[in-house]
Structure formats: structure tokens, C-alpha cells
Amino acid sequence: MASSLESLNRWVEDVARLTEASEIHWCNGSSGEIRLLNEQMLANGELLALNEQTHPGCTLHRSSPTDVARVEHLTFICTRNRDDAGPNNHWMDPAEAHAKLDALFAGAMRGRTMYVVPYCMGPIDSPLSRCGVEITDSAYVVANMRIMTRMGAAALSRIEREESFVKGLHSTGELDPDKRFIMHFPEELSIKSIGSGYGGNALLGKKCHALRIGSWQARSEGWLAEHMLIVGIQNPQGETRYIAAAFPSACGKTNLAMLIPPESYREAGWKVWTIGDDICWMKPGEDGQLWAINPEAGYFGVAPGTDRKTNPNALKMIQHDTIYTNVAVTADNQPWWEGLSEGQPVTDWQGRTYNPANGPAAHPNSRFTVAAQQCPSWSPQAEAAQGVPISAIIFGGRRPSLVPLVFEARDWAHGVLVGAAMGSETTAAATGAVGVLRRDSMAMKPFCGYNFADYFNHWLSFDKPGAKLPKIFHVNWFRKGADGKFLWPGFGDNIRVLEWILGRCAGTAGAEETPVGFVPGAEDLNLKGLAVTAAAGRDLLGIDRQGWQVELAAIGEYLDSFGARMPQRLKDEQRRIAEALASVPAKTVRAANG
Ligand code: GTP
Ligand code: SPV
Ligand code: MN
Numbered sequence: 139m140a141s142s143l144e145s146l147n148r149w150v151e152d153v154a155r156l157t158e159a160s161e162i163h164w165c166n167g168s169s170g171e172i173r174l175l176n177e178q179m180l181a182n183g184e185l186l187a188l189n190e191q192t193h194p195g196c197t198l199h200r201s202s203p204t205d206v207a208r209v210e211h212l213t214f215i216c217t218r219n220r221d222d223a224g225p226n227n228h229w230m231d232p233a234e235a236h237a238k239l240d241a242l243f244a245g246a247m248r249g250r251t252m253y254v255v256p257y258c259m260g261p262i263d264s265p266l267s268r269c270g271v272e273i274t275d276s277a278y279v280v281a282n283m284r285i286m287t288r289m290g291a292a293a294l295s296r297i298e299r300e301e302s303f304v305k306g307l308h309s310t311g312e313l314d315p316d317k318r319f320i321m322h323f324p325e326e327l328s329i330k331s332i333g334s335g336y337g338g339n340a341l342l343g344k345k346c347h348a349l350r351i352g353s354w355q356a357r358s359e360g361w362l363a364e365h366m367l368i369v370g371i372q373n374p375q376g377e378t379r380y381i382a383a384a385f386p387s388a389c390g391k392t393n394l395a396m397l398i399p400p401e402s403y404r405e406a407g408w409k410v411w412t413i414g415d416d417i418c419w420m421k422p423g424e425d426g427q428l429w430a431i432n433p434e435a436g437y438f439g440v441a442p443g444t445d446r447k448t449n450p451n452a453l454k455m456i457q458h459d460t461i462y463t464n465v466a467v468t469a470d471n472q473p474w475w476e477g478l479s480e481g482q483p484v485t486d487w488q489g490r491t492y493n494p495a496n497g498p499a500a501h502p503n504s505r506f507t508v509a510a511q512q513c514p515s516w517s518p519q520a521e522a523a524q525g526v527p528i529s530a531i532i533f534g535g536r537r538p539s540l541v542p543l544v545f546e547a548r549d550w551a552h553g554v555l556v557g558a559a560m561g562s563e564t565t566a567a568a569t570g571a572v573g574v575l576r577r578d579s580m581a582m583k584p585f586c587g588y589n590f591a592d593y594f595n596h597w598l599s600f601d602k603p604g605a606k607l608p609k610i611f612h613v614n615w616f617r618k619g620a621d622g623k624f625l626w627p628g629f630g631d632n633i634r635v636l637e638w639i640l641g642r643c644a645g646t647a648g649a650e651e652t653p654v655g656f657v658p659g660a661e662d663l664n665l666k667g668l669a670v671t672a673a674a675g676r677d678l679l680g681i682d683r684q685g686w687q688v689e690l691a692a693i694g695e696y697l698d699s700f701g702a703r704m705p706q707r708l709k710d711e712q713r714r715i716a717e718a719l720a721s722v723p724a725k726t727v728r729a730a731n732g
Contacts, residue, residue, distance in 0.1 A: 227589075393452075414434060418431075430526055436509050539685070552610070637664060651729045
């Protein structure tokens with residue numbers, strides 16, 4: 139058997155020949171290496187220094203103004219059989235995709251250094267972790283990968299021991315949106331990305347590997363690769379329970395992962411532990427529970443909206459040794475974005491003198507890159523090789539109307555339908571219109587590397603004898619009133635909803651049974667000290683039967699759009715709920731606790 143190292147060396151040689159890179163740099167991940175790279179980037183303007191007194195070790199990167207977000211229309215899954223990619227993905231024949239991309243990569247690194255970046259997704263000694271190598275001509279990508287993954291010598295030696303690794307080839311190319319493609323070859327465990335230097339398009343360990351290729355590997359190996367945060371909630375008895383939550387891009391994962399509970403909760407002894415803010419890999423353990431790791435080592439978080447009042451942990455975490463991308467700066471060279479209550483922007487994200495007529499000072503999808511361990515609520519369990527056991531899975535999205543603050547699925551199959559039926563308004567994390575409601579199953583619409591129908595089937599398959607599966611819930615922090623304002627305060631107060639969720643898991647919290655699922659009554663949620671009016675409370679927790687009938691019909695159409703591959707089990711579940719909604723409303727039934 140040819141060793142992984144031989145295959146890696148051969149690939150590196152082939153790529154160097156194709157791209158005509160003038161130099162090859164194997165990254166070892168050392169601090170000396172990154173210091174040198176940073177000095178080079180500061181010298182050539184790829185990075186700009188920020189105020190060293192207020193933000194030691196922080197830098198700013200301004201991307202090309204047309205390269206500021208993921209590009210879903212240019213992202214492809216290239217499987218031999220088109221149906222394996224499914225209607226949820228753009229598809230291209232693998233041979234055609236290779237030919238197209240190789241033509242673009244030919245000579246693309248002329249005069250540039252080609253960095254070979256070995257990385258490990260997940261704790262270096264975890265059986266759940268998987269390795270990859272990214273070849274890139276962007277030093278900015280290397281600097282980000284060093285924060286976001288376990289990058290360098292340790293990853294390389296794991297790769298030497300293992301049979302396979304994911305090959306990711308990246309070049310910024312000409313940063314031309316017309317010559318930009320993000321291609322995935324799950325059958326070959328490889329990725330080719332050209333024409334973008336931005337986030338999920340370029341840091342190939344993240345969405346490309348850990349989700350699109352990862353979800354494919356997960357299906358064949360019996361685990362799940364999900365767009366989920368992982369958070370530990372410690373109750374006043376000192377017990378910590380772990381929750382995984384899938385919200386679409388820019389819908390609150392980072393914020394929930396590091397929330398600070400309100401004072402009354404802190405005084406009572408509640409504490410929050412951050413494991414991950416974007417991606418979760420989980421696998422059934424011998425005990426039947428789902429055990430989860432965060433495959434990432436850092437956070438690539440949304441800057442706008444991050445403030446002392448909303449997310450003080452994040453604000454503290456990004457005070458030093460952070461790479462900022464596309465934020466604005468103040469007169470004394472501090473990073474600034476909309477929603478930050480201190481400071482005034484003088485230079486916008488494109489480096490122009492700030493003028494409100496040009497739009498926001500920071501790009502709405504401006505980001506910070508920071509090591510996970512800098513988070514004040516970072517949990518040492520994030521390094522645990524076996525991961526953490528998941529007690530509850532939460533789905534959620536931006537739903538200005540209809541969907542209540544929280545509800546619980548009856549069982550696993552219903553929960554899978556709740557995830558599959560998720561809808562959310564689009565955000566600035568991807569190019570295109572913002573605020574358009576679309577289905578985003580399990581928050582994986584842009585990230586599932588195969589046919590959603592097969593993916594739902596894979597989810598359903600976890601429900602088998604001996605499984606101790608988490609309960610599944612749905613939340614909506616984004617319900618709006620007639621005045622267009624959010625009805626729910628959100629952020630730290632979301633712990634009130636998590637308390638109910640964990641109470642349901644423990645069998646101690648009450649609920650009302652509705653066709654949509656179990657919903658807390660006003661007396662089941664702790665709303666003490668909140669300015670939520672009784673009317674807002676009714677809106678937040680009520681079920682509008684007529685509205686839900688329309689929703690269920692739309693969900694039925696959505697399931698049908700996947701054709702014969704859609705599992706009958708989910709269609710049955712949809713029909714069961716639609717019929718319950720259409721029947722004469724029974725008197726509210728108080729569900730037994732738990
Ligand atoms: P990605 O990194 O793109 O996957 O995003 P994310 O899901 O981690 O979203 P994030 O936590 O960064 O939040 C995105 C935006 O939503 C920010 O501007 C937040 O301020 C805002 N937000 C997060 N949580 C809440 C909440 O509970 N209520 C309200 N109203 N806004 C929130
Ligand atoms: C997202 O869009 O969901 C992100 C940012 O987390 S990116 O890395 O660009 O995918
Ligand atoms: Mn994300």
C-alpha cells in the first residue's frame with residue numbers, strides 16, 4: 139500500500155507543476171513561522187496593524203470588495219451520479235469540473251509561494267477527528283488555518299499514520315467572480331477552490347471539508363457532520379449538560395455558544411461552557427448516546443452586533459491576537475462595526491473615509507478569526523478525545539412570524555422532520571438577497587455534500603434499538619411584533635429557554651401538547667425580570683393553527699420536491715401533523731413532564 143505521505147508528496151509535486159508556483163513552503167505550524175508570515179503580510183499590505191495598546195496582536199485584512207461572503211451559486215458537488223448530489227446542490231460532472239478547474243489553476247501560482255498546510259479537524263488524538271492538507275497561495279489563508287485548525291507538524295504525523303486524508307487545493311487566482319468556483323469531489327475526498335480568498339470559500343478545512351466532504355464521510359461511516367454549535371450548560375446543582383444547535387449562517391450560533399446568563403441566573407449558579415460555535419461532528423458511543431467534538435480550533439465569527447451588551451465573552455475574546463476581516467476602523471485605529479456601542483468609524487471596510495451614504499462602515503459579513511481558547515467561557519472538554527455527550531439537539535432560524543419561541547418534537551422522527559422543514563431568512567453570510575425566507579434543512583442547505591433525501595434517511599437511521607438519542611427542539615429568537623421589533627430579548631436571556639429544554643430532558647419541566655409539538659405554557663418558562671408583555675408572551679408561545687396548516691402544506695411540497703428518494707417516514711410524519719392541525723382542536727392537553 140502506498141503510504142499517505144507518498145501520495146501527499148506526489149500530489150504536491152503535481153500541483154506545483156500545474157500551478158507553476160515559484161516556491162513551496164511546508165507549514166509546520168510553529169510560532170516562529172507564523173510570526174514571519176505576519177511580518178511579510180504587514181509589509182505587503184495584506185494585513186494592516188491595529189491599535190497595539192487597545193488590541194495587542196490584532197490585525198485587519200481588507201478583502202477584495204467583490205469577495206466578501208460565501209458564493210453558493212459557484213459551489214458545486216461533483217459526484218459521478220447527479221442524483222447523489224441531489225436537488226439541494228449545484229452539480230457538475232467530475233471530469234468536466236476537473237478540466238475546468240485545472241485550466242484555471244494552470245500557471246495560477248506563477249511568482250507566488252505555494253503553502254502546504256497539513257491540518258487536523260478535531261483534537262489531534264481523537265478517533266472522531268479527520269485530517270486534510272490544504273495547498274494555498276494565500277498567506278492570509280495560512281494564518282487563518284493556523285487559528286481555525288490544529289495545523290502543522292502534529293497533523294502531518296497523524297496523516298502519515300492514516301490511510302487517507304482530504305486534499306484541498308486553493309488559489310486566490312485573479313479574485314475574479316467570473317473565474318471563481320468551489321468544487322467538491324466527495325468520492326475522491328478532494329476539493330478545488332479558486333478565485334476567492336474569503337472565509338468558507340478559502341479556509342477549506344471549514345465548510346468544504348468539515349461539512350461537505352465530512353457529511354459524505356459521516357454517512358458512510360455512521361456519524362453526523364453538522365452545522366451546529368456545542369455548548370455546555372452547568373446548572374446550580376453543578377451538573378453540566380451539552381446541547382448542539384443548528385442555526386443557519388448569521389443566525390446566532392456563536393452568540394448562543396458563549397452566552398452569559400442574566401445576573402439572577404449567575405447568582406443561582408448557572409454557568410455556560412463553550413465547546414464549538416459552528417461545526418459539530420457526532421457519533422453514537424458504546425453507551426448509545428451521541429458524543430460530539432468541535433472539529434475546529436478557533437472561531438470565524440460575525441463582527442456586526444458583537445457588543446458588551448449582547449456578547450461580552452466574544453468582545454473580551456477578540457481584544458487581542460485576532461485577525462479582523464472587513465471591519466471599519468476608528469480614528470485611533472481600533473476595529474469598529476455596526477452594533478459596537480463604543481467608538482466611531484472614520485475609515486470603512488474598503489479603506490475609504492467613512493460616509494454613511496456608502497452604506498455600513500463594516501461589511502455586514504465582516505468577521506473575526508480567533509483561537510477558541512481565548513474565549514472566557516472556553517471548556518477544556520473541547521479537547522476531550524471522546525467528545526461530550528449530547529442531551530438535546532436544537533434547530534432554529536430567523537422566522538419573523540408563526541414559529542413559536544420554542545417547541546419540542548414528540549420523538550426522533552418528528553425531530554428529523556422539524557430539522558428538515560427548517561426555514562430561515564437569508565443573511566449576509568452568502569452573496570445574494572438578504573431577508574428572503576427559504577428552507578434550510580438542518581441549517582445545511584449550503585453545506586450538505588449529498589442528496590438531502592439520503593441525508594434525512596441517514597438521520598432517521600440513528601433511531602435504533604439501544605440508542606439513547608437526544609431530544610429534539612426548535613427555537614426562534616427572531617419573532618417580530620407588529621412594530622417590526624423582536625418580541626424576545628434574546629442573547630443572555632436565551633438561557634431561560636435552555637433551562638426549559640434541559641428540564642424537558644430531565645423530566646422536570648411541564649408543557650402543552652399541540653399538533654406542532656410540545657410548547658411551554660407561560661408558567662413553564664421562567665420570565666421573571668423580563669419586560670415581555672402578556673400579549674407578546676401569547677404571540678411567542680401560541681400556535682396559529684391556520685398559519686401552521688399553510689406551513690405544513692409548504693413542507694409537504696418541499697419534501698415532494700426530492701422525489702422518490704425522500705423517506706416515506708418523513709412524509710408520514712408531515713401527514714400526521716397536517717391531519718392533526720386540520721381536525722377539530724382538542725382542549726389543550728397538559729403533557730406529562732418529560
Ligand atoms: P455563522 O458564523 O455565519 O455561521 O453565524 P452564527 O450562526 O454563528 O451567528 P452569530 O451568533 O454570529 O449571530 C449573527 C447575528 O445575529 C449577529 O449580528 C448577532 O448579534 C445576532 N443574534 C445572535 N443571537 C441573537 C438573539 O438571540 N437575538 C437577536 N435578536 N439577534 C441575535
Ligand atoms: C457561515 O457562513 O456559516 C460561516 C462563515 O460560518 S463561512 O466560513 O464563510 O462559511
Ligand atoms: Mn456557519
